Amino acid sequence: MAAAVKQSEGVGGLGRYAEPAVLVLVSLAEGPKHGYAIAADVQAVSGVRMGPGTLYGAIARLEERALIEPVPSEDRRRPYRLTASGARALAGHLAMLERVTAAGRRRLAGA
């Protein structure tokens, strides 16, 4: 059951959208943002230019999995925010990346 919950909350299983999804989650970890602000922030933080198709592919998947949610707004530009399960999923994914990074550095140093 724990594994099933972890899978449903994780960012795995998003296929080629896993990386954009993580970038979106990292951007929203700072606070609610609308699509254009997310794309600008992702480019500033990672250097990745995320096109509208990729951005909204990731947003749709994250919203479907309840990892992000829209913030009620009168503005045409709807902001999104991280949910509690989104924050947990991001933390878990970053911890995994840290383990992979550490292992990679160790192995490169020994090579």
Added chain:
Amino acid sequence: MRALLRLYPRRWRERYGEEFELVLRGAPPDVRTALDVVGGALDAQARDAAARPGRLLRWALLALCAAVVGWLDVHATDDVQPVVAALLVFGFGFGAHRPARAWLAALALFAAVPLAELWADVAHLHPAAIPPAPLYETVIALIPALLGAYAGAAVRWGVGLAARG
């Protein structure tokens, strides 16, 4: 570039269309952006189809019926009646099922005829005794396809009106 938004499913456009358009306006109007938008549209269409298996089944059934029309067109070479009957019956069924999309069903069923003719030409399936007719003549198949589809739609609309009043 905004025209590419039409490639996305209607439900997706209703949900994300407006904000997507605002982001699209800020993106560089280059080939990379266009490819990204088209890729996103294909992905959204695939997800939309997977979320609504009934829709996928309808398309599969329409493709199967079109294949039957094409098969009849190639094999019933001495008589146009089987093809006409198939176009009328299948068109009627799809038109009655989705009256608003009767035109689409008619076009898809009709398209099977010139495609089958082309295939028969390429694969040399036409009997030697009967020379193949020019391809443009197959446009006549649009008549039974549209007749069947809109007869089905009319019946459905008539039943709907009778039920309401």
